[in-house]
Amino acid sequence: MDKYSIEIKNIHKNFGNVVAVKDFSLNIKDGEFISLLGPSGCGKTTLLRILAGFEFADSGDVFMNGKNISNLPPYRRPLNMVFQRYALFPHMTVFENIAFSQFLKKKPSKEIEAKVNEMLRLVQLEGYGGRKPNQLSGGQAQRVALARSVINEPQVLLLDEPLGALDLKIRKAMQIELKNIQAKLGITFIYVTHDQEEALVMSDRIVLMNAGMIIQVDGSKNIYFHPNSTFSATFIGESNIFPGKVDSLLSDHNLVQIDGFKVKARLNSEATIDGGVFLAIRPEKVKRIKSADTTKAYDNKLIGEITEVIFFGSIVKYTVQISAGLKIFAQEVISDDQDLNNISESNIGDKITLGFSKEDLNILLK
Amino acid sequence: MAIKKKRTHIYLLLPLYAYYGLFFLVPLGILFIYSFWLTSTTKIIPIFTLHNYIEMFTKELYRTIIFRSLYIGLVIGLLCVLLSYPLAYALTFKYKKLQDAILYLILISLFSNYLVRVYAWKTILGNYGFINQILTYLGIIKQPLEFLLYSKTAVVITLVFILVPYTILPIFSSLQNVSIDLIEAAKDLGANPTRAFFKITLPLSMPGVTTGFIFSFILSAGDYVTPQLVGGNSGLMIGRIISDQFGQSYNWPLGSAISYMMIFLMIIIINIFIWITRILKLRS
Numbered sequence: 122m123d124k125y126s127i128e129i130k131n132i133h134k135n136f137g138n139v140v141a142v143k144d145f146s147l148n149i150k151d152g153e154f155i156s157l158l159g160p161s162g163c164g165k166t167t168l169l170r171i172l173a174g175f176e177f178a179d180s181g182d183v184f185m186n187g188k189n190i191s192n193l194p195p196y197r198r199p200l201n202m203v204f205q206r207y208a209l210f211p212h213m214t215v216f217e218n219i220a221f222s223q224f225l226k227k228k229p230s231k232e233i234e235a236k237v238n239e240m241l242r243l244v245q246l247e248g249y250g251g252r253k254p255n256q257l258s259g260g261q262a263q264r265v266a267l268a269r270s271v272i273n274e275p276q277v278l279l280l281d282e283p284l285g286a287l288d289l290k291i292r293k294a295m296q297i298e299l300k301n302i303q304a305k306l307g308i309t310f311i312y313v314t315h316d317q318e319e320a321l322v323m324s325d326r327i328v329l330m331n332a333g334m335i336i337q338v339d340g341s342k343n344i345y346f347h348p349n350s351t352f353s354a355t356f357i358g359e360s361n362i363f364p365g366k367v368d369s370l371l372s373d374h375n376l377v378q379i380d381g382f383k384v385k386a387r388l389n390s391e392a393t394i395d396g397g398v399f400l401a402i403r404p405e406k407v408k409r410i411k412s413a414d415t416t417k418a419y420d421n422k423l424i425g426e427i428t429e430v431i432f433f434g435s436i437v438k439y440t441v442q443i444s445a446g447l448k449i450f451a452q453e454v455i456s457d458d459q460d461l462n463n464i465s466e467s468n469i470g471d472k473i474t475l476g477f478s479k480e481d482l483n484i485l486l487k
Numbered sequence: 488m489a490i491k492k493k494r495t496h497i498y499l500l501l502p503l504y505a506y507y508g509l510f511f512l513v514p515l516g517i518l519f520i521y522s523f524w525l526t527s528t529t530k531i532i533p534i535f536t537l538h539n540y541i542e543m544f545t546k547e548l549y550r551t552i553i554f555r556s557l558y559i560g561l562v563i564g565l566l567c568v569l570l571s572y573p574l575a576y577a578l579t580f581k582y583k584k585l586q587d588a589i590l591y592l593i594l595i596s597l598f599s600n601y602l603v604r605v606y607a608w609k610t611i612l613g614n615y616g617f618i619n620q621i622l623t624y625l626g627i628i629k630q631p632l633e634f635l636l637y638s639k640t641a642v643v644i645t646l647v648f649i650l651v652p653y654t655i656l657p658i659f660s661s662l663q664n665v666s667i668d669l670i671e672a673a674k675d676l677g678a679n680p681t682r683a684f685f686k687i688t689l690p691l692s693m694p695g696v697t698t699g700f701i702f703s704f705i706l707s708a709g710d711y712v713t714p715q716l717v718g719g720n721s722g723l724m725i726g727r728i729i730s731d732q733f734g735q736s737y738n739w740p741l742g743s744a745i746s747y748m749m750i751f752l753m754i755i756i757i758n759i760f761i762w763i764t765r766i767l768k769l770r771s
Contacts (some may be wrong), residue, residue, distance in 0.1 A: 194679070270676070273676065273677070
């Protein structure tokens with residue numbers, strides 16, 4: 122039985138006429154790294170601020186370790202927040218910034234000094250204690266902000282798009298660092314981001330949100346390979362989406378029709394016969410069948426013409442027109458293997474056979 | 488070929504420097520020299536002496552008025568800051584939408600003529616003025632409050648109201664630098680609103696408070712029009728005495744000496760203020 126550090130029950134929040142968060146409920150496990158992911162305006166930051174105590178929900182409750190913290194002000198909640206723009210106190214040194222929470226708790230100065238130094242070691246900023254925030258780079262400031270919150274040993278840490286203002290390379294390095302620190306300290310991280318790649322890299326679970334509501338909650342792999350809606354399929358990663366109709370329901374798969382073609386799709390227990398649905402498959406799951414290759418059997422095969430090829434460095438993406446109404450995006454890793462003959466622009470116009478597994482074709486009802 | 492740094496900006500500033508130098512710095516220098524000279528009934532005697540500086544502290548009148556002026560200036564400076572800060576704070580954090588409108592109102596009051604405002608206070612504070620009339624009407628007093636006009640109190644009230652706009656603006660300006668993020672971060676780390684104010688908001692806005700204090704302190708300690716109109720005898724201030732030395736009393740050396748002494752003492756008081764605020768800013 123998992124221990125829940127935070128239970129969120131039916132939170133509603135409006136700003137005037139705008140619904141920011143709608144009937145949001147979620148249980149967060151102790152020690153997990155969970156991301157709130159969604160486009161701008163989906164309510165993820167609002168929800169985070171409600172957890173922190175900077176906004177109060179119109180209705181609903183937040184429980185932490187069984188205790189209702191919904192009406193407590195931020196300084197009485199046993200969680201801490203890392204702000205998007207760091208919010209380091211400009212009139213204090215790095216040391217004083219990090220020490221702030223301990224100073225407020227009136228801890229003895231020797232203890233504070235030891236703890237701050239430990240934090241500086243943790244975020245790899247030893248020796249920076251005397252600097253002022255305006256003397257730090259973005260990445261350094263972010264690490265100070267993290268240290269400042271973590272020194273308090275919170276059970277839960279809230280992070281509001283902390284890496285948004287950083288360069289790509291630094292952002293990627295920080296993602297790994299944050300993940301390591303979280304694993305090392307065992308703190309529950311609730312992480313808000315609009316970057317789906319970041320969420321996939323860092324999270325144990327992803328909460329995908331749109332327009333104030335939860336669309337899907339799942340582990341990264343599951344949410345990627347088995348999205349529950351066209352929104353999930355297209356927001357995270359890239360996806361083919363085809364409108365189709367359910368033909369028949371079988372024990373281990375469903376038969377669907379896409380533009381007249383009958384294909385086997387992953388079982389969806391909610392699908393009904395003749396129901397209009399969407400079919401989704403990731404481009405990398407659509408494989409090129411070479412005529413000589415008879416070792417692998419595919420559930421589905423379609424023949425079409427290559428109409429577009431784009432080189433992406435380590436992968437190549439190509440478009441295959443199956444029929445007038447059906448176009449499939451596929452991609453494959455560029456390989457050095459001599460036998461493999463990578464697809465290139467010279468293949469445009471060629472006929473090609475595509476194959477994919479029924480488990481990779483998801484039926485989506487919405 | 489190296490490109491020489493162009494110095495045309497110096498030539499453009501020359502007229503301003505010349506004007507400033509000739510009409511401000513040179514006279515200041517002359518008066519400084521005068522402060523060490525003496526005067527007779529007919530002319531100024533150029534001997535170097537500390538007589539004037541000693542006289543202003545040995546003669547009871549001068550000594551009293553000097554300290555009274557500094558004291559009144561200090562009181563007005565502190566009152567201005569204490570009244571302006573809550574207003575500036577409310578404008579920044581509570582009434583963001585009305586911010587511009589109220590700022591305009593404050594600026595409009597600054598544009599009104601100084602003399603007109605002093606006269607207005609004269610009528611408000613008088614025996615038959617607005618305040619006394621209301622208090623009598625409400626039955627709170629039977630005789631008009633006499634201390635309201637022609638007193639130190641009158642000087643303080645008048646100058647505080649005239650100088651509050653000058654104090655609100657720098658405080659408001661420095662409060663803009665206090666991003667609400669910082670206050671939220673402080674609260675998140677465990678500070679209740681009071682501690683967040685004293686540890687974050689106040690230290691960050693202190694430069695504006697200091698500027699506001701300096702404005703109102705200096706302007707009121709040396710003022711001589713307001714004391715003359717509403718100060719009466721007990722509200723006599725040093726500005727009047729200095730201007731007399733350059734007028735009918737004809738003692739420019741003494742006038743210069745008192746002026747420079749006042750400047751010196753005001754600088755000391757301002758530095759004490761800054762030193763105290765620095766202590767308040769530091770954590771224990």
